[in-house]
Amino acid sequence: MLTGLHGDRPGGWIVAAQQAGLPGITSFANGLTRDMDAVTAGLTLPHSSxxxxxxxxxxxxxxxxxxxxxxxxxxxxxxxxxx
Incomplete structure (x- = not known):
C-alpha cells in the first residue's frame, strides 16, 4: 500500500486490525478511520514531506x-x- 500508492486498499486492513483484539493495533486502526480522507490522500498522492x-x-x-x-x-x- 505504501510504496505502490494504493489508497483504495486500507479498508480491509483496518477491519482486520479492529477485529484482531490487540489494544495498540485496534487503537491505531480506529484513529485511521477517524481521518480516512487524509489516510487515502497520503496513500494515493505522490507528494512527500x-x-x-x-x-x-x-x-x-x-x-x-x-x-x-x-x-x-x-x-x-x-x-x-x-x-
Missing amino acids: GPVEGNVNRIKMLKRQMYGRAGFDLLRKRVLLAY
Whole structure:
C-alpha cells in the first residue's frame, strides 16, 4: 500500500486490525478511520514531506551537538554555511 500508492486498499486492513483484539493495533486502526480522507490522500498522492523532515532532523542534530556551547548566532552560521 505504501510504496505502490494504493489508497483504495486500507479498508480491509483496518477491519482486520479492529477485529484482531490487540489494544495498540485496534487503537491505531480506529484513529485511521477517524481521518480516512487524509489516510487515502497520503496513500494515493505522490507528494512527500521527506526532504523537509530530513532538514529538520539535520538542524536538530546540529543543535544537540552544540548544546551548552554557544548561542543562536553560532547555530545559525552552522546551518546556513552547511550548504
